[in-house]
Amino acid sequence: MAEVPPIVREMAQNMTTSVPQAIALGLRFVSVSPARGSLEVPWREDLVGDPDTGVIAGGVVNSLLDHTCGLACAAAAGTEPFSTATLDLRIDYMRPAAPRAGVVAEAHCYKITRTVAFVRAEAWDADRSDLIATAQAAFVVNRPRPDSAS
Amino acid sequence: MSDAASAQLETFLQRVPYVRFLGMQAELAGDEMTAILPFAPHLVGNTYLQALHGGVIGAFLEVTALAQLSVAQPSARVHKTIDITIEYLRPGRALTSYARADLRKVGRRIANVHVEAWQDDRSQPFAALRGHFLLSGDG
Numbered sequence: 001m002a003e004v005p006p007i008v009r010e011m012a013q014n015m016t017t018s019v020p021q022a023i024a025l026g027l028r029f030v031s032v033s034p035a036r037g038s039l040e041v042p043w044r045e046d047l048v049g050d051p052d053t054g055v056i057a058g059g060v061v062n063s064l065l066d067h068t069c070g071l072a073c074a075a076a077a078g079t080e081p082f083s084t085a086t087l088d089l090r091i092d093y094m095r096p097a098a099p100r101a102g103v104v105a106e107a108h109c110y111k112i113t114r115t116v117a118f119v120r121a122e123a124w125d126a127d128r129s130d131l132i133a134t135a136q137a138a139f140v141v142n143r144p145r146p147d148s149a150s
Numbered sequence: 151m152s153d154a155a156s157a158q159l160e161t162f163l164q165r166v167p168y169v170r171f172l173g174m175q176a177e178l179a180g181d182e183m184t185a186i187l188p189f190a191p192h193l194v195g196n197t198y199l200q201a202l203h204g205g206v207i208g209a210f211l212e213v214t215a216l217a218q219l220s221v222a223q224p225s226a227r228v229h230k231t232i233d234i235t236i237e238y239l240r241p242g243r244a245l246t247s248y249a250r251a252d253l254r255k256v257g258r259r260i261a262n263v264h265v266e267a268w269q270d271d272r273s274q275p276f277a278a279l280r281g282h283f284l285l286s287g288d289g
Contacts, residue, residue, distance in 0.1 A: 021203035024171075024192035048167040050228045057168035058212055058231045063205025067195075070204075083196075086204040090235040 002034050005079050012037060015071055025063055035109045037071030039064060042102040054099040058091075061123055064105050065091060065135040069119040072107035073139055076117065080143060084117065087138040097132050101125040107135075117141050155181055155221045162220040166228070169213060172206070176217055183221055185214040187247040194244075202242030207267065211236060211249055211279035215263040218251035219283055223261070227286040232260070234281035242276050245269045259285055 004012070012032040016022045016039065025047065030038035041047070041056070041064050049057025066089055073084050097103055107121035121135040122128075156178050163169050163176060172193070175186045187193075187210045195203025212234055219229045249267040256262075265279040 018197070019203070020192050020194040020197065021206055022195075046167045046171045051165045051167065052227060057166070057171075057209070059168055059172070059205070059209025062208040062212065062234075062236075063203060066203070066205035066208065085241070086236075086238045088235060088237045089204065089208060090233065091208075091231075092233045093231050096230070 007079050032075050035076035037075050038106040039068045040104040043100050055096045065121050068105040068107040069121050069137045072109040072119050073117045076109035076112045082143045084139040089137040091135045093133050097125040158224045159221050162217050183218050185249040189244045200244040207242050207277045208236040211265045214249040214265050215251045225286040229286050230284040232282040232284050237278045240276040
């Protein structure tokens, strides 16, 4: 797998340890490569959305996908400082996760311009070929203005 | 109707562990529900801006749709999300958030729902959701 610059890798790893919502959900860093990132959320009793089955909540998958899309943006944006804000996020839920199963997500930032990033993501529990959800998102990218850089 | 609806809503809010994780509450006026998400530090996605995590906002809107459906279409089981589109209009600030769901169409199996969320000004929503939900058929 191709490498990202060390500063991008460091920022990617910090995304699970410095963001309060990521800490609260117990998100874990899986991997980062150019324009791609992967995170996972282990199953936990208090994250259940359907008490009859013990299946993890859609809201948890929502946060995981949003966060993983942000990671892919970071992995695509290069080393200059920037911030992002989500414009929209669409999620299709193909099936519930298995009872008491955690979820893994991988996102790909397939196009980034000065101002907008386009990202796709997938989430699965045990088998990557049997997805539980897919996502499509657009982010605004805020970079320093060229005139303020010099 | 109102007592049954409020019992149904209370059951939904109490039974789902993730709703307690978010700290979400709700109030009913007739059959119209207002979902309430008090600000809490664990919901933050951007510490620099003290802004709510985008995923939390999406989750709040989705749970609002599910809760309103549980009031309108009582069922022993939780309805299931098919797809949602979340539009982010403004940052979610470190304030209490509110949301209301509009059941645009409730068919036999599928419901189409729109949700809008705001903070201190109802006319300035900070996020919206459109989605389809699969209704549990044992009501």
